[in-house]
Amino acid sequence: MLKSLKTPLLALLLMVLAITHAGASEVEGGEQDLPELIQTIFPEATEIMPQLESPRVWPVYQVTELIGYAFLSGDYVQLPGFSGVPFQLLIGIDRDGRYRGVQVLEQHEPIFLHGLGTGPMHEFTRQYMGLDLRHPIKLTSATVRDKHSGSNVYIDGISKATVSAVVLNETVIQSALQVAQETGIIAKRKPAARVREDLLETTDWQQLLGQRWTGSLQVPEATVETAFGSANIETPVPYRYEAGPLFANLQFAYLNVPTIGRYLLGETLYKRLMEESLEPGDHVIAVMNQGPYSVLGEDFTRGTPSDRLALDQNGVQIELRDMDFFNALEPQQLESLHRAGMPRFDEFVLFRVKAGAGFDPASSWKLSLVVNRPQGYLQPDEIRRFGQDYRLPERLFSIEADHSEPADPLWLKIWHQHLSRIAVLLLGLGILTAIIFGHRWVTQDARRFRLIRWGYLLYTLIFIGYITQGQLSITNVFAILQVIGGDASASVLLLDPVICILWSYVLLTLVLWGRGYFCGWLCPFGVLQEMAAELASLVKIRQRRIPFRLHRRLWLLKYLILTGLIVLSFWSISGAERAAEVEPFKTAITLGFVREWPFVLYALALLFGGLFVHKFFCRYLCPLGACFAVLGRVHLLRWLPRRAECGSPCQLCARRCGIGAIEPDGRINYRECIQCYECEVIYRDDHQCVPLVNARKGKRRPAVVIARG
Incomplete structure (x- = not known):
């Protein structure tokens, strides 16, 4: 039997080497001539000056005219990517504040080096050409139309590389804004003033309007029609308007000021807003609408920025994000918003400005209503803005030297963007926890067990995978080792919320029960292997049983692979990531088999092998499974039930165990067990379990042992 396995194992080794070589060819080259690259970003340039010491930019000239600047992102921001290493970008901006180009000079993202390749990354960076750095740039899917038809600008994200795309986008935006301020393209942001919370004055609606503590933006229909009939991008709107039907009738106010917030919301809601709904340094702006043109729109998603409103300060648009504050209020609480002398509004929406966004409430800012009209499917929509300035008196604020709040960390922004996925994942993990603690009920009936198990496996493959x-x-382990070794920030581990939550759950189950609950329930590629075994059963392919002595020796392969990868990671992370292609996970799950043929052939070969040897990869080659087996070697609970007859004389569970984790003497090897519960179904079935069958026929009662392992 050993000889018969030599040829497949040799072929497998050659396949891994071929894949590693293919992955290595995707790593980007060495040093590039920066002046030549800058010339490609500014093709009209006649002279590229040497890099300045402060700011760290290359001024770019056309004859005697300064036309823009080029700079390295690493001189301004160091946001760690998914690999733990920042992107190094060469970025060009012109004097009008528009991106001229973004070139990736250095990156270590595994998905680009050994997965998708760098093509999608370069397609992504080409989208910045011509965009205004003053406007927020959001990532979206390719299916969204009219990406420039509102206050926000949207670009296509990178499918299967969401985290890397978010980090790249943040690197571009943050570094470009810093350069624009240092070069005078936009005004430098002042430290944000603090609201005087001790100052509370009596007021009413008319006083708020008269003092202009509540801003008014009233747009007649005639003004809108005139604006779209002209070439003006932004039509100024006077504070007073001529008679005629209104297109929009907005009032807006800065609610952090106690006098304003307490009047508009009432004491109870204001206290709830400030104490429960805001993080330190956050700002809230209320927008109240009486006009027919909604500030949100029919297709608006709660908790996201509105494309119909824009907040500008010092020439830079600052993100306004809906708080969805009133969604959970009772009707009587909403009714309490109406004060004597205060009009009733069709919309009353609270928007958050995050701490660190650069917003200064004591300085002048403008709220604009953004109106777009489609011009046909193949032409961009026409956009007009109707704005009104707003400024509160300085006596409402405490203006000190520096009270700037740190910006939200990037990982927190990513978590906020994926709240729905996080909720579904936590629900799924809650269900798995219920299955674990209710496993006796689950396995009591074979049909019930099969429905529950395959239902959960499909959830794992489709949703999680x-x-x-x-x-x-195993590449996640490399990142953890980098953090432990001090070579990367711990925030790297938080960049992907799904991966972070899964690792937390898996580590907890490792301590309690060993490796099984990831390998048996939460591994998408493991589900594909189980499907291969089911397919083999359907088409009458008999799966081969490997003699237990050889089976135990083959277990060592995955531990050797794990050891080799860990040692290699200390010498070269990039090399270890390429060698980690021994895992077919990226090909089969992350990229959905859309990849170069050596990778696809390797993954398919493993699945094909699973038709003949149950979960061949899991049992003998998976370095992640080996890692979990090592980490979960000492666990607290061994609660899979056994009987004294298990192993002698009964061998049914040992023969039926697809993973081969039951020793000939009946003991369960928890290092190899994937906790699939198939043996427990047999244990509880008096038509399968031999001791139970004997007991049912009136023979001696079986002895019960709760756990043997």
């Missing part, structure tokens, strides 16, 4: 890209990998 293909929708959220939540396939854990």
Whole structure:
């Protein structure tokens, strides 16, 4: 039998080497001539000056005219990517504040080096050409139309590389804004003033309007028609308007000021807003609408920025994000918003400005209503803005030297963007926890067990695997080792919320029960292997049983692979990531088999092998499974039930165990067990379990042992 396995194992080794070589060819080259690259960003340039010391930019000239600046992102921001290493970008901006180009000089993202390749990354960066750095740039899907038809600008994200795309986008935006301020393209942001919370004055609606503590933006229909009949991009709107039907009738106010917030919301809601709904340094702006043109729109998603409103300060648009504050209020609480002398509004929406956004409430700012009209499917929509300035008196604020709040960390922004996925994942993990603690009920009936198990496996494959890209990998271990070694920030581990939550759950189950609950329930590629075994059963392919002595020796392969990868990671992370292609996870799950043929052939070969040897990869080659087996070697609970007859004389469970984790003497090897509960179904079935069959026929009662392992 050993000889018969030599040829397949040799072929497998050659396949891994071929894949590693293919992955290595995707790593980007060495040093590039920066002046030549800058010339490609500014093709009209006649002279590229040497890099300045402060600011760290290359001024770019056309004859005697300064036309823009080029700079390295690493001189301004160091946001760690998914690999733990920042992107190094060469970025060009012109004097009008528009991006001229973005070139990736250095990156270590595994998905680009050994997965998708760098093509999608370069397609992504080409989208910045011509965009205004003053406007927020959001990532979206390719299916969204009219990406420039509102106050926000949207660009296509990178499918299967969401985290890397978010980090790249943040690197571009943050570094470009810093350069624009240092070069005078936009005004430098002042430290944000603090609201005087001790100052509370009596007021009413008319006083708020008269003092202009509540801003008014009233847009007649005639003004809108005139604006779209002209070439003006922004039509100024006077504070007073001529008679005629209104297109929009907005009032807006800055609610952090106690006098304003307490009047508009009432004491109870204001206290709830400030104490429960805001983080330190956050700002809230209320927008109240009486006009027919909604500030949100029919297709608006709660908790996101509105494309119909824009807040500008010092020439830079600052993100306004809906708080969805009133969604959970009772009708009587909403009714309490109406004060004597205060009009009733069709819309009353609170928007958050995050701490660190650069917003200064004591300085002048403008709220604009953004109106777009489609011009046909192949032409961009026409956009007009109707704005009104707003400024509160300085006596309402405490203006000190520096009270700037740190910006939200990037990982927190990513978590906020994926709240729905996080909720579904936590629900799924809650269900798995219920299955674990209710396993006696689950396995009491074979049909019930099969429905529950395959239902959960499909959830793992579809949601965790293909929708959220939540396939854990040995490359995650490399990132953890970098953090432990001080070579990367711990925030790297938080960049992907699905991966972070799964790792937390898996580590907890490792302590309690060993490796099984990831390998048996939460591994998407493991589900594909189980499907291969089911297919083999359907088409009458008999799966081969490997003699137990050889089976135990083959277990060592995955531990050797794990050891080799860990040692290699200390010498070269990039080399270890390429060698980690021994895992087919990226090909089969992350990229959905859309990849170069050596990778696809390797993954398919493993699945094909699973038709003949149950979960061949899991049993003998998976370095992640080996890692979990090592980490979970000492666990607290061994609660899979056994009987004294298990192993002698009964061998049914040992023969039926697809993973081969039951020793000939009946003991369960928890290092190899994937906790699939198939043996427990047999244990509880008096038509399968030999001791139970004997007991049912009136023979001696079986002895019960709760756990043997």
